[in-house]
Amino acid sequence: MSGFPPAVEAALAGFSLPATLGFGIVPGPVMFNARYEDGSWSDGELLPYGEISILPTARSLQFAETIFEGTKAYLGDRDTPHLFRPDLNLVRFRASAQRIGMPPVPEALFMDGLKAVVSASADFIPRETGSSLYLRPFLFSTEPGFAPLNSSRFRFMITTSPSGPYTSGDMKVMIERRDVRAARHGIGYAKTGGNYAAAMRSTSLAVAEGYTVSLWLDPEERRFVEELSGMNLFAVVEGALVTPPLSDTILPGVTRRSILDLARMMGLTAREEPIAIDALVQAVKDGSCTELFACGTAAIIAPVVEIGESGGARLEIPERRIADALRADLLAIQERRAPDPFGWTVDVQRRDLSERSIRAS
Numbered sequence: 001m002s003g004f005p006p007a008v009e010a011a012l013a014g015f016s017l018p019a020t021l022g023f024g025i026v027p028g029p030v031m032f033n034a035r036y037e038d039g040s041w042s043d044g045e046l047l048p049y050g051e052i053s054i055l056p057t058a059r060s061l062q063f064a065e066t067i068f069e070g071t072k073a074y075l076g077d078r079d080t081p082h083l084f085r086p087d088l089n090l091v092r093f094r095a096s097a098q099r100i101g102m103p104p105v106p107e108a109l110f111m112d113g114l115k116a117v118v119s120a121s122a123d124f125i126p127r128e129t130g131s132s133l134y135l136r137p138f139l140f141s142t143e144p145g146f147a148p149l150n151s152s153r154f155r156f157m158i159t160t161s162p163s164g165p166y167t168s169g170d171m172k173v174m175i176e177r178r179d180v181r182a183a184r185h186g187i188g189y190a191k192t193g194g195n196y197a198a199a200m201r202s203t204s205l206a207v208a209e210g211y212t213v214s215l216w217l218d219p220e221e222r223r224f225v226e227e228l229s230g231m232n233l234f235a236v237v238e239g240a241l242v243t244p245p246l247s248d249t250i251l252p253g254v255t256r257r258s259i260l261d262l263a264r265m266m267g268l269t270a271r272e273e274p275i276a277i278d279a280l281v282q283a284v285k286d287g288s289c290t291e292l293f294a295c296g297t298a299a300i301i302a303p304v305v306e307i308g309e310s311g312g313a314r315l316e317i318p319e320r321r322i323a324d325a326l327r328a329d330l331l332a333i334q335e336r337r338a339p340d341p342f343g344w345t346v347d348v349q350r351r352d353l354s355e356r357s358i359r360a361s
Ligand SMILES: *Cc1c(COP(=O)(O)O)cnc(C)c1O
Pocket: 070, 191, 195, 227, 228, 229, 230, 231, 232, 251, 252, 253, 254, 255, 256, 295, 296, 297, 298
């Protein structure tokens, strides 16, 4: 490794992969940083991973003026790392910014930031199947003040985490019939902290009852299935895949989109259509719904083995055949162990970044 600023070189030289990684637990040695002030973006820079200073009254802390993304870089047995559909993360990151009224990060800054952290970290991307370098781009305001207005100062950062497979165990979902995660015309489709704040109490109660996570229903009638707190949801009903259609209360997952495309290529029927919760519960009872699974970048696909009420009845879901098949095929494409018929993966060249400032545009 050569050509990075001395502090970055030292961080890279001083880092080695621990024997056990977990998911998203071990911070990678470098991070990316760019600033936005009064209408324009600074160039980006690589920094050693570490603490940042922010004023206690920064609006990101006071008012959740903050958005994020999650994606992965893979290495496998190759020399060149690659990303999976970062273009969709960019589109969603910009849509999230727009909804909160924050300045969308320019395409070149977002992509160069991802490439910079991935190429600098290439020696620390675990190679085992299911492992990856988890990447967390985020944008937050740094301007202090209690005026509940959009700020004029922001930071765009990307942190990394060399990760093993995500292990949530078998998922058990609790139907949330009281709280709502996202309001109509609200921020549910944006990847922003406020949605997670809205979900946390329910998740904690679900976990206390032995469930893994809450299953959210529509905010108006609590009649239709939406998604989980951080993952989208599919049901297998009479052999067909069904997932709720996107709306302003559902996060448009990259994994969800990819599963729809892949399933159709595998010859499965895949539909986006409303799923009434009572009909779903009935379908599990009478055996016409054979599988339920969650999907997201971290877990990829996680079978749901149980669905139930808070303090009430629980139903087991015995099968996981289609979920497992989809997971295996999707992961093989993501890791480039199988051909990539959709052109979803993008190489990141290892290169000396020293002569190239990471331009804002
Ligand atoms: C990130 C997220 C997902 C999954 O999106 P992916 O792009 O597949 O990782 C689903 N729901 C919510 C609420 C999320 O924040």
